[in-house]
Amino acid sequence: MERRDFIGLCASSCAASGLGFSVEALASAEVRPRAYERTLLTDSTGRPLLAKQLAVGENYVFHYPFEATPCFLLNLGKPTPQNVALKTRDGGTYQWPGGVGPQRAIVAYSAICSHQLTYPTRQISFISYRERSTAPQGGRLNMIHCCSEHSEYDPAAGAMVMGGPAPQPLSAILLDYDAATGQLHATGTLGGEMFNQFFSKFEMRLALEHGGSKARQRVGNRATVSPLAQFCKQQVKC
Numbered sequence: 001m002e003r004r005d006f007i008g009l010c011a012s013s014c015a016a017s018g019l020g021f022s023v024e025a026l027a028s029a030e031v032r033p034r035a036y037e038r039t040l041l042t043d044s045t046g047r048p049l050l051a052k053q054l055a056v057g058e059n060y061v062f063h064y065p066f067e068a069t070p071c072f073l074l075n076l077g078k079p080t081p082q083n084v085a086l087k088t089r090d091g092g093t094y095q096w097p098g099g100v101g102p103q104r105a106i107v108a109y110s111a112i113c114s115h116q117l118t119y120p121t122r123q124i125s126f127i128s129y130r131e132r133s134t135a136p137q138g139g140r141l142n143m144i145h146c147c148s149e150h151s152e153y154d155p156a157a158g159a160m161v162m163g164g165p166a167p168q169p170l171s172a173i174l175l176d177y178d179a180a181t182g183q184l185h186a187t188g189t190l191g192g193e194m195f196n197q198f199f200s201k202f203e204m205r206l207a208l209e210h211g212g213s214k215a216r217q218r219v220g221n222r223a224t225v226s227p228l229a230q231f232c233k234q235q236v237k238c
């Protein structure tokens with residue numbers, strides 16, 4: 001059950017039981033991190049991917065926490081701010097902790113646009129990180145940009161919405177960096193997840209691509225990271 005559904009259920013239950021909670025009070029509640037599998041990020045050969053292997057500004061893709069839910073992994077090349085205050089579309093509040101790695105410059109986000117769920121497939125990607133966009137309104141530098149309706153997210157600020165119709169930041173993927181080995185693990189999410197809507201909207205396509213219900217399976221303890229240019233045949237640059 002996602003947070004929006006949970007709030008709706010709570011509101012109904014409270015009203016029915018005569019409790020004095022308001023929907024507004026519930027909606028402004030703190031969003032807690034959600035733990036999933038602790039998943040080692042690997043390269044295409046199965047070896048642990050080391051933070052130092054990530055090229056600055058390159059789009060990398062892996063799937064987490066489900067087999068069919070893509071995420072971006074980025075090395076922004078300089079330290080990000082820490083504890084950035086963000087809100088979900090429901091008004092839930094949370095603090096994105098910041099990047100990880102030797103420079104605190106490595107970040108990860110769900111690659112499912114929070115507007116209409118555009119996401120990178122093996123055939124085409126309308127959403128990616130770019131140092132400069134050529135969007136009609138000019139675009140901003142160093143943003144994750146969705147070409148569908150030109151939503152922009154700042155990856156150095158928890159994927160805060162900087163432009164376009166997106167109603168909330170991309171859900172952050174929580175990373176654990178081991179300074180001794182240089183390895184990276186994904187451990188959970190923070191922010192407004194879109195997974196239920198994603199599975200509902202693309203049910204047929206995902207079943208064909210992944211086979212039956214495999215799309216909804218949780219990834220195991222390893223996930224392969226690929227450059228977006230290798231993962232997908234065509235990147236739409238807008």
Ligand code: FES
Nearest residue numbers: 113115116146149
């Ligand atoms: S789906 Fe991304 S901006 Fe509309």
